[in-house]
Amino acid sequence: MIETYLLEQFSAFARCGTLLKASEELHITQPTLSRSMRKLEEKLGVSLFHRENSKLSLNETGKVAAEYAEKVLTANQDMIDHVLAYDRSLRTVSIGSCSPFPINELMPAFQDFLSEKTILTELSDSDERLLTGLKNHQYDLVVLHTLPADRSFFCQRYMEEQIYISIAKDHPIASLDTVTFEQLRGIRIMVSGNIGFWMEICKRHLEESDLLVQSNNDALTDLVEASTLPFFNSDRMIELGYDAPDRKSIPIRDDDAHATYWVVCRVTDQKKYRSIFNAVRSYAFRHNEK
Amino acid sequence: MIETYLLEQFSAFARCGTLLKASEELHITQPTLSRSMRKLEEKLGVSLFHRENSKLSLNETGKVAAEYAEKVLTANQDMIDHVLAYDRSLRTVSIGSCSPFPINELMPAFQDFLSEKTILTELSDSDERLLTGLKNHQYDLVVLHTLPADRSFFCQRYMEEQIYISIAKDHPIASLDTVTFEQLRGIRIMVSGNIGFWMEICKRHLEESDLLVQSNNDALTDLVEASTLPFFNSDRMIELGYDAPDRKSIPIRDDDAHATYWVVCRVTDQKKYRSIFNAVRSYAFRHNEK
DNA sequence: GTCGATTACGTATTACGTAACAATT
DNA sequence: AATTGTTACGTAATACGTAATCGAC
Numbered sequence: 001m002i003e004t005y006l007l008e009q010f011s012a013f014a015r016c017g018t019l020l021k022a023s024e025e026l027h028i029t030q031p032t033l034s035r036s037m038r039k040l041e042e043k044l045g046v047s048l049f050h051r052e053n054s055k056l057s058l059n060e061t062g063k064v065a066a067e068y069a070e071k072v073l074t075a076n077q078d079m080i081d082h083v084l085a086y087d088r089s090l091r092t093v094s095i096g097s098c099s100p101f102p103i104n105e106l107m108p109a110f111q112d113f114l115s116e117k118t119i120l121t122e123l124s125d126s127d128e129r130l131l132t133g134l135k136n137h138q139y140d141l142v143v144l145h146t147l148p149a150d151r152s153f154f155c156q157r158y159m160e161e162q163i164y165i166s167i168a169k170d171h172p173i174a175s176l177d178t179v180t181f182e183q184l185r186g187i188r189i190m191v192s193g194n195i196g197f198w199m200e201i202c203k204r205h206l207e208e209s210d211l212l213v214q215s216n217n218d219a220l221t222d223l224v225e226a227s228t229l230p231f232f233n234s235d236r237m238i239e240l241g242y243d244a245p246d247r248k249s250i251p252i253r254d255d256d257a258h259a260t261y262w263v264v265c266r267v268t269d270q271k272k273y274r275s276i277f278n279a280v281r282s283y284a285f286r287h288n289e290k
Numbered sequence: 291m292i293e294t295y296l297l298e299q300f301s302a303f304a305r306c307g308t309l310l311k312a313s314e315e316l317h318i319t320q321p322t323l324s325r326s327m328r329k330l331e332e333k334l335g336v337s338l339f340h341r342e343n344s345k346l347s348l349n350e351t352g353k354v355a356a357e358y359a360e361k362v363l364t365a366n367q368d369m370i371d372h373v374l375a376y377d378r379s380l381r382t383v384s385i386g387s388c389s390p391f392p393i394n395e396l397m398p399a400f401q402d403f404l405s406e407k408t409i410l411t412e413l414s415d416s417d418e419r420l421l422t423g424l425k426n427h428q429y430d431l432v433v434l435h436t437l438p439a440d441r442s443f444f445c446q447r448y449m450e451e452q453i454y455i456s457i458a459k460d461h462p463i464a465s466l467d468t469v470t471f472e473q474l475r476g477i478r479i480m481v482s483g484n485i486g487f488w489m490e491i492c493k494r495h496l497e498e499s500d501l502l503v504q505s506n507n508d509a510l511t512d513l514v515e516a517s518t519l520p521f522f523n524s525d526r527m528i529e530l531g532y533d534a535p536d537r538k539s540i541p542i543r544d545d546d547a548h549a550t551y552w553v554v555c556r557v558t559d560q561k562k563y564r565s566i567f568n569a570v571r572s573y574a575f576r577h578n579e580k
Numbered sequence: 581g582t583c584g585a586t587t588a589c590g591t592a593t594t595a596c597g598t599a600a601c602a603a604t605t
Numbered sequence: 606a607a608t609t610g611t612t613a614c615g616t617a618a619t620a621c622g623t624a625a626t627c628g629a630c
Contacts, residue, residue, distance in 0.1 A: 053604055054605095
């Protein structure tokens with residue numbers, strides 16, 4: 001077997017063409033490289049270079065050897081990458097969600113029951129992408145707004161969320177008890193940029209030009225206070241106090257404005273996340289009682 | 291990058307299960323292995339083992355690492371194997387032939403013009419197999435008894451060979467000037483085992499049970515002298531003095547009993563073997579003159 | 581007591597750098 | 606003169622072995 005450092009030095013020479021350039025790239029001296037190249041030849045028992053006129057170059061065998069050396073080195077680097085990634089994956093729980101609110105609500109439970117692990121959360125606007133991610137171990141837990149048919153997933157019903165329009169009290173619409181997306185068409189409405197699948201819903205029912213998307217949440221809060229423009233809200237957000245005093249929040253009665261969230265994992269991991277699912281279940285129970 | 295010796299030691303431990311057995315396999319001491327395993331963990335920056343009760347075993351990450359280590363090591367060994375094989379191939383000329391006689395005749399030319407190379411000759415009973423071997427660099431030169439249609443080969447007509455039956459002078463057939471395979475059916479005939487495609491010809495035209503195949507050439511010579519059984523001969527063999535005084539050699543007039551040999555190489559190698567083909571051509575010219 | 585792993589210490593190997601030299605361009 | 610590769614020599618790093626220690630079965 002050939003030691004890795006010899007292959008690294010050989011590969012560097014093959015790329016750079018001269019020992020000098022290779023030695024600069026590797027931050028070692030030429031004599032070291034010169035000796036290493038001889039050593040590699042000795043180890044293999046074959047000649048790898050043309051040596052003439054203080055000019056060193058690969059011969060036919062050397063070119064073949066360089067190709068294979070590259071393979072060995074990438075295999076080595078691959079090992080490092082994969083082992084580190086695997087080790088990381090053991091200490092990390094990746095959670096994907098179609099919407100930001102369930103994640104916020106679940107965070108305390110995650111921190112309780114996965115205290116020794118790193119928690120990594122990610123928003124996605126597509127249930128489908130979340131499920132494929134769950135399947136190929138990109139995620140360990142996902143929160144969906146649709147119930148997957150696949151039996152290889154374990155699903156627990158979690159919570160409901162209802163979208164509201166928060167609109168100035170003197171606006172004609174403020175007199176209504178409920179509205180439809182249809183009634184909101186043509187009105188400019190502010191909306192946060194990080195709302196997962198809700199953005200798709202909004203774009204489907206309203207003109208895209210009417211949506212004032214604001215990715216920065218602080219900026220959105222400022223805008224709400226500084227303007228009288230309506231904005232999208234939800235029962236969950238209102239519960240948390242995200243409301244504006246001079247506005248009225250009116251529920252949107254379209255089916256699409258209501259979501260039921262499901263917490264999902266691979267059936268093989270069902271036991272692993274048992275305590276989390278218990279917390280989810282009791283949360284769902286408490287809220288169904290109301 | 292991880293040095294190869296660390297991966298070798300790690301792999302040995304993964305196979306053997308204990309440091310002691312691994313150390314015996316590698317002919318090093320346990321302390322060395324113990325230190326190396328720690329070093330590997332340090333280099334990767336992750337834990338690879340369960341250490342408890344003077345018992346060392348791979349943890350989950352360690353098992354993954356062992357798989358990848360194996361890949362790196364096989365890539366390393368692959369490199370060595372292929373580089374050595376390639377280097378060998380540069381100093382070797384592999385010659386395949388459908389018949390022994392052309393090789394014997396060409397040997398002096400090979401030794402003249404490939405003096406710095408190792409010459410490797412091989413008999414094959416199938417032109418087809420010789421051609422595929424030539425295509426995939428198993429052979430560099432082949433001698434065929436059929437002219438290949440493929441334009442990616444360069445072909446040079448070489449020599450003729452005519453099969454004779456050498457039969458006791460008092461045998462009825464000995465009175466004939468020529469014979470056919472048909473006339474020889476039912477007669478037990480001795481034949482050498484190493485005659486390439488000729489064996490196929492004999493089996494096609496004669497009962498297999500009538501052929502007394504003798505793989506050892508010396509034994510065949512002895513048998514020829516000690517018995518009066520007929521045997522197959524050829525004009526080329528007769529020229530070289532391979533004959534028996536108390537027998538008569540009669541040419542077989544079937545088409546199959548006559549062969550025209552072609553020396554063939556890949557067109558890409560045509561120049562490389564130019565001097566050999568010159569020798570072949572002049573040999574063919576001399577013999578056509580006769 | 582045996583087996584397996586680790587620690588501590590000393591040694592031998594060897595990979596590397598410095599300096600000088602050789603050979604081209 | 607500048608560039609590139611090699612040789613010679615000394616040094617620092619390190620891989621290894623020996624001996625002793627600890628724990629468990």
